[in-house]
Structures are given as structure tokens and as C-alpha cells.
Amino acid sequence: MSSPERISILVLEDDPSFGGVMEDELRARGHAVTRVTTVAEAGERLREGGLDVALLDLQLPDGSGLDVLREIAAEQWPVEALVLTGHAEVPTALEAMRLGAYDYLSKPTRLDELQVQVEKAAEKARLRSENAVLRIRLRQQESVHGFVTDDPATRQMLSTLERAAPSPLPVLIQGETGTGKELLARALHDQSPRRPFPFVPINCAALPESLIESELFGHERGAFTGAVDRKTGLFEVATRGTVFLDEIGELTVSLQSRLLRVLETQEFFRVGGTRAVKVDVRVVSATNRDLRSEVESGRFREDLFYRLNGVQLRVPPLRERRGDITVLARHFLDQMGGRHMLEADALETLSSYDWPGNVRELQMVVQRAVVLSPGPQIRAADLPLEVRPRAAPRLLRHDMTLAEMEREYIETVLEKHDGHRGRTAEALGIDPKTLYNKLRTWGQPGGD
Numbered sequence: 216m217s218s219p220e221r222i223s224i225l226v227l228e229d230d231p232s233f234g235g236v237m238e239d240e241l242r243a244r245g246h247a248v249t250r251v252t253t254v255a256e257a258g259e260r261l262r263e264g265g266l267d268v269a270l271l272d273l274q275l276p277d278g279s280g281l282d283v284l285r286e287i288a289a290e291q292w293p294v295e296a297l298v299l300t301g302h303a304e305v306p307t308a309l310e311a312m313r314l315g316a317y318d319y320l321s322k323p324t325r326l327d328e329l330q331v332q333v334e335k336a337a338e339k340a341r342l343r344s345e346n347a348v349l350r351i352r353l354r355q356q357e358s359v360h361g362f363v364t365d366d367p368a369t370r371q372m373l374s375t376l377e378r379a380a381p382s383p384l385p386v387l388i389q390g391e392t393g394t395g396k397e398l399l400a401r402a403l404h405d406q407s408p409r410r411p412f413p414f415v416p417i418n419c420a421a422l423p424e425s426l427i428e429s430e431l432f433g434h435e436r437g438a439f440t441g442a443v444d445r446k447t448g449l450f451e452v453a454t455r456g457t458v459f460l461d462e463i464g465e466l467t468v469s470l471q472s473r474l475l476r477v478l479e480t481q482e483f484f485r486v487g488g489t490r491a492v493k494v495d496v497r498v499v500s501a502t503n504r505d506l507r508s509e510v511e512s513g514r515f516r517e518d519l520f521y522r523l524n525g526v527q528l529r530v531p532p533l534r535e536r537r538g539d540i541t542v543l544a545r546h547f548l549d550q551m552g553g554r555h556m557l558e559a560d561a562l563e564t565l566s567s568y569d570w571p572g573n574v575r576e577l578q579m580v581v582q583r584a585v586v587l588s589p590g591p592q593i594r595a596a597d598l599p600l601e602v603r604p605r606a607a608p609r610l611l612r613h614d615m616t617l618a619e620m621e622r623e624y625i626e627t628v629l630e631k632h633d634g635h636r637g638r639t640a641e642a643l644g645i646d647p648k649t650l651y652n653k654l655r656t657w658g659q660p661g662g663d
Contacts, residue, residue, distance in 0.1 A: 220337075221245055221246060222246045222247070222267045222268060222334070222337040223246070223247045223266050223267045224241055224246050224247065224248045224249070224267065224268045224269070224270065224333065225248075225249050225250075225251065225257060225260055225261065225266050225268070225269040225270065225294075226238055226241075226249070226250040226251070226270045227250075227251055227253075227254070227256075227269065227270065227271045227272055227275065227280060227283065228250065228252070228270065228272045228299065229252040229253070229272065229275055229276060230272070233322065233323065234250055234252070235250075236326075237250075237270065237324075237326075238250045240326050240329070240330075241329075241330075241333065244330060246333075249266075252275070252276070253275060253276055253277045253278075254277050254278040254279070254280075254282050255277055257269070257271070257283050258283065258286055261283070261286065261287065261290075261292055261294065262290075264292070266292075266294045267295070267336075267337040268294065268295055268296070268297065268333050268336045268337050268340060269283065269287070269294050269295070269296045269297070270296075270297050270299060270333075271283050271284065271296055271298050271299065271311075271316075272299045273298060273299070273300055273307055273308070273311070279307075280296075280298055280299075280311065281310065283296070284296055284298075284315060285314060287315065288314060288315050293343050293344040294340055295317040295336035295339050295340040295343075296311075296316045296317060296336075297316065297317055297318055297319065297320055297332055297333065297336055298311040298312075298316045298319040298320070299319070299320055299322055299324065300319050300320070300321060300322065301321070301322050317332075317335070317336040317339060318332055318335075318336070320332060338558075338559065339592075342556055342557070343556070361398055362395055362398050362402065363539070363542060363543055363546045364536070364539050365538055365539060365542045366531070366536035366538055366539050368531055368535075368536070369531055369536055369539070372529065372530065372531075375526065375528060376399060376402060376403060377406065379403070379526040379528075380402070380403045380406035380407045381406065381407055382407075382526075383497060384525035384526050385497065385498045385500070385522065385523050385525040385526075386400075386403055386499045386500070386525060386528060387463075387499075387500050387501070387502075387506070387523045387524045387525070387527045388400060388499065388500070388501040388502075388528045388529075388530065389501070389502055389503075389505075389506070389527065389528070389530070390501070390503065390529060390530030390531070390532070391503050391530075391532045391573055392503050392572065392573065392575075393573035393574055393575035393576055394530040394531075394532060394533070394574060395530060395573075395574055396461065396501040396530060397416060397459065397461060397501070399530065400414075400416070400457070400461075400499045400501060401414060401459075403457070403499055404456070404457040404459075404497075404499070407457070407497070409455060409456050409457055409497060412453075412454070412455040412456035412457075413452060413453045413454075413455075413456035413457075414453075414456055414457050415449050415450075415452055415453035415456065415457070415458050415459065416459040416461060417431065417449055417458065417459065417460050417461065418461045418462060419460055419461060419462045419463055419465045419466050420461075420465040421462075427466075427470060428470060428473070428486055429442075429446060429448070429486050430449055431448050431449055431450055431470075431473075431474075432448040432450060432451075432473070432477075432483045432484070432485055432492075433446045433447050433448030433450075433451055433485040433486065433488075433492075434446050434485050434486035434487050434488070435485050435486065435488045436487075437487065438485070438486045438487025438488075439486070439487070442486075442487070445485075446485075448483075448485065450477065450483065450494055450496060451492060451494060453494070453496045454494045454495055454496060455495050455496070456496065456497075457496065457497045457498075457499055458496050458497070458498050458499070459499045459500070459501070460474075460499070460501070461500075461501050462501070462502060462503070463500040463501065463502050463506075463523065464502040464509055464514075464515060468514075468516065471515065471516045471519050472516070472519075474519060475516060475518060475519045475522060477494075478498060478519075478522045478523075479522070481493060481494055481495060482494065498523065500523050506520050506523075507520070532573055533570040533573045533574060533577065534570055537566055540565050540566050540570070541562055541565070543574060543577055543578075544557060544562070544565055544577060544581050545557070547577070547578050547581040547582065548581060548585065551581075551582065554591050555584075555585050555588065556591060556592055556593065557593050558592050558593060558594045558595070560595040561584075561593050561594050561597065561598060563595070564595040564598055564602060564603055564604070565577070565580075565598070565602065567604060568602045580598060580599060580602055584597050584598055596633050622653075622657060625643065625650070625653065625654075628642050636650055636651060636654075
């Protein structure tokens with residue numbers, strides 16, 4: 216949070232000299248400050264709400280700042296606490312951190328350090344408050360369980376899904392890989408009268424061409440080599456329920472013909488069979504291809520396309536609904552326990568990336584960051600390199616000396632490794648001391 220922003224601060228300090236200096240300094244920087252001298256007064260002010268940061272002394276006439284911390288945690292107030300401690304109270308300050316304090320400051324406190332810590336704590340309080348509001352809004356808006364969105368166009372698509380779900384019409388879901396097409400198919404099934412019966416997902420791209428007909432429609436004993444028993448096909452397994460044909464555009468033309476007949480007659484023959492098998496299934500299909508273009512090119516049957524396209528749902532890719540990137544990232548953090556928080560630079564990095572793998576890729580990036588980040592705050596540097604913006608390559612001038620070219624190259628590698636001397640030296644194949652000496656010569660000591 217930048218310093219021009221007004222922060223609402225509670226100062227709990229019974230030393231009139233030290234407390235007065237803090238109050239005056241923070242007000243001079245444009246913040247709203249309330250100073251109290253007892254635990255009881257602090258509790259009353261916290262209950263009024265509207266606070267971003269609480270500066271808490273540990274030793275007070277009627278108790279301890281730890282008592283205030285416990286009340287903040289119990290009431291789940293969206294305020295971050297900074298503990299003010301003398302040198303002899305460091306173990307108590309560590310206990311305060313375990314109770315949820317953002318950090319602690321030793322007395323006497325440098326005013327510039329106080330300002331920086333207050334701003335950082337206020338930024339975390341703001342993010343915590345946004346998360347709480349977001350959870351409430353999503354609970355109110357989430358119509359399809361697990362499909363999280365705050366995007367108007369996507370919400371309109373979900374509204375169409377809700378209206379189509381109770382009908383017997385086939386549904387075609389179009390969207391890129393990783394956008395959540397199977398989640399929508401399950402929602403169609405769960406919100407339909409067919410919910411008590413099977414939902415059978417079939418990935419048409421994953422089944423070998425030689426087996427897909429047998430998988431879909433079953434086979435009779437002896438129909439081909441290895442068919443030692445009758446096999447029930449997935450369409451038969453799904454009777455009275457829903458068949459979800461994922462990657463429908465991958466079906467061969469001959470199988471497209473058989474599928475068309477099943478949709479028209481609700482019956483089929485097992486491979487090698489002579490008796491028609493009647494089924495009652497609803498077909499929901501999905502593809503990451505443009506089926507209209509596939510029809511025009513002759514790779515997909517036009518009559519089958521119209522049979523599948525009773526209702527069409529288009530799932531926008533993540534790059535078309537960038538507002539959902541933050542919403543989804545926080546949702547995935549909640550799924551992993553809610554202990555971690557994305558810092559502003561990490562949110563900016565996630566929002567600027569194009570996400571070719573869509574929601575599935577975002578989920579994996581967030582999960583990886585939670586596992587690998589050194590603490591609960593996830594920063595841009597904790598994210599994989601592929602999602603971080605790449606610095607423009609430095610251009611070497613034709614008139615540069617060898618020493619200048621060496622410096623440009625080393626600084627480029629240092630930037631690539633976020634200023635980490637050890638990793639940079641390893642990448643360059645030189646001793647870390649050699650790298651440090653060169654940086655010091657250039658007036659750039661670097662840092663780990």
C-alpha cells in the first residue's frame with residue numbers, strides 16, 4: 216500500500232511520550248489515528264470496526280497486548296496487529312506472532328521503519344478484507360458447484376446452463392482445454408431429473424480407434440479375437456443417465472455415423488450383435504475445436520453437429536475474463552487451507568499472464584506456489600518463471616569493449632535469477648566470490 220493512502224490505525228500505548236510521538240508522526244503522514252492506553256479501551260475501539268492496523272504495546276495497566284490479539288483472532292476482525300516490544304520481551308513478541316500478529320517492532324522504533332511496517336500490515340489487512348467479501352459474494356453467486364466466476368459473460372453462460380439442465384435437449388460445450396467443460400457437464404447432469412442415474416464421461420481422444428466402438432456400444436462374445444465374454448458398452452451403462460462425450464471432434468467419420476443413429480433412434484447394436492439395444496440417455500458433448508469449421512472442411516458430419524447442438528455453451532478462456540484470475544487464485548488458496556496470501560506483485564503477475572492452459576494451469580501454479588513459497592506471503596518471485604514477465608533482452612553495441620560486454624552479460628544473467636548471486640554464479644560457471652568482486656567493482660553488490 217503506497218503512503219498517500221489513508222490508513223486507519225489504533226495505537227495502544229500507555230507511555231505518553233512514545234505514544235504521542237507515534238500518533239503525531241502517523242497523523243502527519245495523512246493517516247487516521249486513535250490512541251488508547253488500556254486493553255479495555257482498545258477492545259471498545261476494535262468493536263466499532265473500520266480499522267486497518269493495530270499497534271499494540273505488551274505491558275499495560277489492565278493486561279497485555281496479547282489479550283487484544285486473542286480477541287482479534289476470536290472475533291475474526293479484519294485488522295492486522297503490530298506488537299511493540301522492549302528488548303527483554305522478545306520471547307513474548309514471538310508468542311504474539313503465533314497468535315496472529317503481523318510482525319513486531321522493538322522500542323524505541325525508528326519512524327521510517329514504523330511507516331513501512333504499517334503500510335505492509337495495512338496492505339495485508341486490505342487483502343484479507345477483500346478475500347472475506349469475495350467469499351461471501353461467490354457463495355451468493357455460485358450456481359454451479361465448483362465453477363467459480365465473477366465475469367458477466369460467463370455468468371450469463373451459467374444462467375443458460377441452469378435453464379437447459381432440466382430439459383432433454385443435447386448440449387454442446389465449446390471451449391479451450393482447461394476451461395472446466397467437464398465441470399459444466401456434471402452440473403447439467405446434477406441439475407436434471409437424471410441425477411439419480413449414472414453420469415458417464417468418455418474421452419473420445421483417449422480411446423484407441425480400434426477399441427472405441429466396443430467401448431461405446433459393447434460387444435458380443437466372439438465378435439473379434441480376444442472377445443471372450445459379452446461386454447456392456449458405456450452407452451448401456453449410462454441408461455437413464457447422461458453420457459458426456461469429451462473431445463467429440465476427435466471421432467472418426469464412421470463412428471460419427473453410428474453416434475448419429477443412436478441419437479436419432481436411442482438404440483444401437485453391440486459389435487458382433489444382431490439384436491438392437493434400447494437406451495435412454497442424454498448426450499452432453501464437448502470440444503476445443505470449432506465444429507462449424509470442421510463441418511465446412513468435411514471432417515465432421517453436419518447432421519451430427521445439428522443433433523449435438525441442441526443448446527450450445529461457450530466457455531470463455533481465462534485471458535478473456537482476466538477479472539476471474541484473482542478470484543480463482545484466491546479460491547484455490549482457500550481450497551489449500553487458506554493460510555497463504557498473494558501479495559500485490561504476485562496478483563499483478565498472474566493477471567498479466569495469458570494462461571494458455573486456462574483454469575487448470577492457474578490451479579497448478581497456485582498449488583506449486585503454496586508448496587514452494589518460504590512463508591505464507593506468496594510474492595511474484597515465488598511464481599514459476601514461465602508466468603513472470605520476461606525482461607527485454609539487452610542489445611550489445613558493436614562498439615563495446617570486451618569488459619563492457621562481460622558486464623552486460625553478467626547483469627542479464629543476474630536479472631534472470633532475481634539478483635541471487637549463488638544461482639547466477641552457478642549459471643555462469645564461476646566462483647561466487649569472483650561474481651561478488653565484479654559486482655562490487657561495478658558498485659552493484661547484488662543480494663541473495
